[in-house]
Amino acid sequence: MNVFLRLITYIRPYLGRVSIGIGATLLIIGLDAVQPLLMREVIDNILTPYFTEGNYIGDRFADTKIAADFDLLQYYALLLLGVYILRTVFSFINRYLLGRTGQDILFSLRVQVYDHLQHLGLRFYNDRSTGELMSRVTSDVESLQYTVTDTLERVLIDIATVFIFGSILFALSFELALITLLPMPIYSILIIFYNRTIRPYYTMSLERIANNSAVLQDNLSGISIIKYFDLYG
Known part of the structure; x- marks a missing residue:
């Protein structure tokens, strides 16, 4: 925890x-x-x-009601389209700002x-190979960057998803919300x-990446010398 706070x-x-x-991101969740x-x-x-037992009964309604419902349907369709457009815009803002911050x-x-x-x-340099140090500077540092940005997000x-959707569930149906949240303790135990x-x-995987980088670095850096000996041998 102290490392994460640092x-x-x-x-x-x-x-x-x-x-x-x-x-x-919070607006996207909303x-x-x-x-x-x-x-x-x-x-x-x-x-x-307009349906009962799978059968269409729209012909029983007056034309004025059908027209009003159609206008209302168009209204909700525009609302859904607006929600989709806003979500796309906020998603772009989120990806751009956090992605740029992650690179910085x-x-x-x-x-x-x-x-x-x-x-x-x-x-220090006698005890470690060049490939291992290269792995520390590249792979390990990149893992730290993901921890700082992606993990926090x-x-x-x-937290926001559980709070927002949980509040909506409890507002709609208290019993259904309790049933939905029942697996949460089991889920938390499995995650831990x-x-x-x-x-x-x-x-272990990070250590193996470092070892592989060390072997690759040493082998590639020595190829030119081997080629020279082979050429003039």
Whole structure:
């Protein structure tokens, strides 16, 4: 947790940009909650009265009611189209701002790591291969960048989704909301178990990537020397 809080400090220079991006994400969640409510109005109040037991009974209604319902249907269709357009705009704002922020944080992390490497002693470089250091500067730093941006966004999205959709569910049907939330404790336990199980394997994969990078770097850097010996041998 302390490591994650330290990583959050890299967001401070871009706090305004991140706030707008996360705000756009919250608006997207709100729009996602509005869509099914609009569809419910269309189905329950406009379309359903015209059908009974699967049969169309629209010919029983007056032309004025049919015309009014058709106008109302067009109104809801425009609302749904507007929701879709707004969602697309907010999604673009979110992806652009958070994506740009992620790249800026990635650049800052790599510069900081590179600057730190310049001040390390000879013993450090004797104990580590060039490929391992390259992996630390590239793959590991990129993983940290994803932790800072994507993980933070994902946590906020999950909290907002549970709060918004949970509030709507409880407002519509208290019993149905309780039934829907029953699997949540089991889901939380499975997530905790999965994280504890997968963490050692994830660390192992990073170490293997570093080892593979070391072997690849050493082999590729030595190819030119081998070619020279073969050429003049």
